[in-house]
Amino acid sequence: MRNAYYIFKKDVKSLFMSPLAYVVMAVFFCVSSFLLVAGMEEASMRGAFGLIATMLIFIMPFLTMRSFAEEFASGTDELLMTSPVTSGQLVAGKFMAVMALAGAIIALSGQYALIIGIYGDPDWGPALTGYAGLLLLSGALASLGVYCSSLTRSQPAAAVSAFGLALLLIVIRAAQSAVDALAASFTGSAAAEAVAKALSSVLEAAGVLDHYFDFEKGVIDSTHVVYYVAFILLFLFITARRLDSKRF
Amino acid sequence: MKKRSLNRINSAVLTFLAVGIAFMAYYVAARNPVRKDFSEMGLNTLSDKTTAVLRTLETDVEAKAFFETGSIPASMIEDILKEYARVSPKFMFEMIDPAARPAEARKLNVSDYGVVFIAGDKKKNVGMQDIFKFSYDPYGGEAPPEFTGEQAFTNAIIALTSKEQKTLCFLEGHGEGGIDGSGGGDYGAVGGMLEGENFVVKTINLAVEKKVPGECSAIGALGPQKMFLQPEIEVLKGYLSNGGRAIFLLEPARETGLEQLLAEWGVSVGNDVVIDPGRFFGEDPLAPIPELMPHEITSKLLESRLTVTLQGARSVSPSGSAQDGVEVASLLKTTSKGWGETDLKTARPAFDAAADLEGPVSIGAAAEKRLVPKNDAQDSDADQAEEDAAESASEISTRIVVFGDADFPSNSLVSMDGIIKQLMGGTGNADLFMNATAWLAGEEDMIVIRPRPVDFRPLEMTAQQRGSLFIICVALIPLALAAAGAWIWFRRRSK
Structure with a gap:
């Protein structure tokens, strides 16, 4: 764990000492506040959470793109690979560093909670579960981004592929209605209808954003928690395997 | 080369296994979900x-x-x-x-x-x-729509699956509020809720009909203002003696002629007005927020800690003068600081131990007389006997509910805008009336807390405050972040 902590410390320093992180945060809060504050009518964080979740999809690839791509491009990966740090520790350290920055962004969105707390009588239950959901969603996006970063030495390519994959995991839900329509048209064949219905369930379960919405309503569902935890661990694991394969 | 291939195969197998384990974990979790609703009012939990x-x-x-x-x-x-x-x-x-x-x-x-x-x-x-x-916004402007989907969906399911519809008959002819009326003193809001729960709601005039129609599962007199005629009292007496069910909402300072009839059933209706300095709404001790007494009717309200607000009430207490076999229970009581003021004309009410009713004062009561006593059942299986007896007692028994206030389920306190209703504190008013009606009609399954519209909590800020916040959030905070970025950039450059 100590090795993972050193990697985490090094990456956090590098992320927070980079002007890019501050520019990303400044743009993030300028845009989100512009869209939120003028139209805020209800003492609820639901609108803010929805917007922050959507914006995380766009900014997480920028936060994760450097993780490994930069090491590959600058050649420092060889140093890392030959050091006594395991691939798992390396991935965990880099993932935690990205999460520290994502956590800082999420914490700064506390300004909206402060506003609704001062000028209204909000229900704090959904506000707290919403933050839990944002952390899990950003964790899933971070693990996906770290994985994409391990595939290439080009940072833009890492960001674009991470964004593309995240987008695919969001729009996949839209395909569900097409599959439902298909299932409805299979009135003659029970087997075909069953296959289409099973596919529809898989598509429903796959949507990375669909598992988030219950959190912002104030509901914690074990299904969603397991989805995000399994998602994060899976992508961190395959990233570690990817690094292992490069060692040999 | 061979080692490299083996490692690749090993890596592929492990990755495949990891994907399998992740899918399995999700599948098991999706099959056995555990959900917890953390919203204050349980808004995401079905009623x-x-x-x-x-x-x-x-x-x-x-x-x-x-x-x-x-x-x-x-x-x-x-x-x-x-x-x-x-x-x-x-x-x-x-x-x-x-x-x-x-x-x-x-x-x-x-x-x-x-x-x-x-x-x-x-x-x-x-x-x-x-x-x-869509409702009227008391603060002006366009009020956001209330989401009443749960009520509508559940009522649709009840309507589709109920085997029979019971009829509730509400009396008219004595200045009662209309069960389908929209005025503040009418009861159209709870009338609509009764219809939503698959009851047929109709009005009857005892002076004209001369009897309670056989189709009526229960009758109600909601705030009568005038005296009942003696023949009407006789009709009611006969109806109740034969297993009838009735709810009476009686206002203070209104003599209706029902007082003697109710006394025979162990319910004493006081000629007073209840004052409770211990627990009341706003600044008006004449609007008591009574404590709910344990009873089948109030059980769910007690569980959900809902309150009931009355507006000008008279005492309605269990008395010792009941016929044999009648069980009478109080439903609502004031605190011990409350009393029943018998001097209805005084401008400065004060408790007079000699004339007034000492608190806690009961403001509602339920009476029941089982025509088939529970222990009559002679089945060998004791549990089954008890179950059968309870069922038959529910079918063949007289049940009477009396409240000393006719306003609490009226449109003025039930169908108001959600915000005002919350301020009034009477969040359980409709449920108390609906559960009393369900108990009378023998629909104990429907003694529940009904779904509530999703509430809207407004942000109260002036245009100036909003403008300042806009500048802070849109300009100052992002500028501070950008300045921090610029400072780091300059420091790195200067090194």
């Missing part, structure tokens, strides 16, 4: 009533929701229908975009957004006007 209805479903019910995919109403409807499906395996639903699947809409004759509930060959449409209620 007691909906859960009770769904758990007792005997036939399959299918809901087909016609909404545009991705729209806000579609996601709200889908969320709630998912909760319904979680509670009962006999409930299924399907979201249909009518633009994508027009044939489905045509097949069910659907021409507008809404939900069609289907049970066997019966259908019921619930339209947008039932799902979203």
Whole structure:
């Protein structure tokens, strides 16, 4: 764990000492506040959470793109690979560093909670579960981004592929209605209808954003928690395997 | 080279295994979900009533929701229908975009957004006007619509699956509030709720009919202002003696002629007005917020810690003068600081131990006389005997509910805007009336807490405050972040 902590410390320093992180945060809060504050009518964080979740999809690839791509491009990966740090520790350290920055962004969105707390009588239950959901969603996006970063030495390519994959995991839900329509048209064949219905369930379960919405309503569902935890661990694991394969 | 290939195979197998384990973990979690609602009012949890209805479903019910995919109403409807499906395996639903699947809409004759509930060959449409209620905003401007989908959906399921409809008859001819009226002193709001719960609601005039029609499962006198005629009293006496069911809401300072009849059933109606300096609404001790006494009618309100607000009440207490076999229980009581003021004309009411009724003062009572006593059942199986006796007692017994206030379930206190109702504190008013009616009609399953419209909590800020916050959040905070970035950039450059 100590090795993972050193990697985490090094990456956090590098992320927070980079002007890019501050520019990303400044743009993030300028845009989100512009869209939120003028139209805020209800003492609820639901609108803010929805917007922050959507914006995380766009900014997480920028936060994760450097993780490994930069090491590959600058050649420092060889140093890392030959050091006594395991691939798992390396991935965990880099993932935690990205999460520290994502956590800082999420914490700064506390300004909206402060506003609704001062000028209204909000229900704090959904506000707290919403933050839990944002952390899990950003964790899933971070693990996906770290994985994409391990595939290439080009940072833009890492960001674009991470964004593309995240987008695919969001729009996949839209395909569900097409599959439902298909299932409805299979009135003659029970087997075909069953296959289409099973596919529809898989598509429903796959949507990375669909598992988030219950959190912002104030509901914690074990299904969603397991989805995000399994998602994060899976992508961190395959990233570690990817690094292992490069060692040999 | 060989080692490298082996490692690749090893890596592929491990990755495949990891994917399999992740899918399995999700599958198991999805099959055994544990959900916890952290919202203050349990807004994401189905109400007691909906859960009770769904758990007792005997036939399959299918809901087909016609909404545009991705729209806000579609996601709200889908969320709630998912909760319904979680509670009962006999409930299924399907979201249909009518633009994508027009044939489905045509097949069910659907021409507008809404939900069609289907049970066997019966259908019921619930339209947008039932799902979203638009109301007057007391602070001006356009009030956001209330989401009343749960009430509408559950009532549709009750209507589709109920085997029989019971009739509730409300008396007229003595200045009672109308059960279908929309005035502040009328009862149209709870009347609509009764119809939603599959009761047939009608009005009867005892002076004209000369008897209580046989179809009436229970009768009600909601705030009579004038005296009942002696023949009407005789009709009521005969009706109650033969297992009749009745609810009386009696206002203070109104003599109705029912007082003697109710005394025979062990309910004493005081000629007073209740004052409770210990627990009242706003600054008016004449608007008591009574404590609920344990009874089948009040049990769910007590569990949910709902309160009831009265507006000008008289005492209604269990008395010792009841006929044999009548059990009388108090339903509502003031605190010990309350009293029943008998001097109705005084401008400065004060407790007079000699004349006034000492607190805690009862403001509502329920009387029951079982015509088939519980211990008459002679079955060998003791549990079964008790169950049968309870069932038959519910079927063949006189039940009377009397409240010393006629305002608490009136439109003025039940159908108001959610915000005012919250301020008034009378969040359980409608449930108290509905549960009393369900108890009278022998529909104990319907003694529940009903779904509530989703509340709206406004932000109260002036235009100036909003402007300042806009500048702070849109300009100052991002500028501070950008300045921090610029400072780091300069420091790194200068090194």
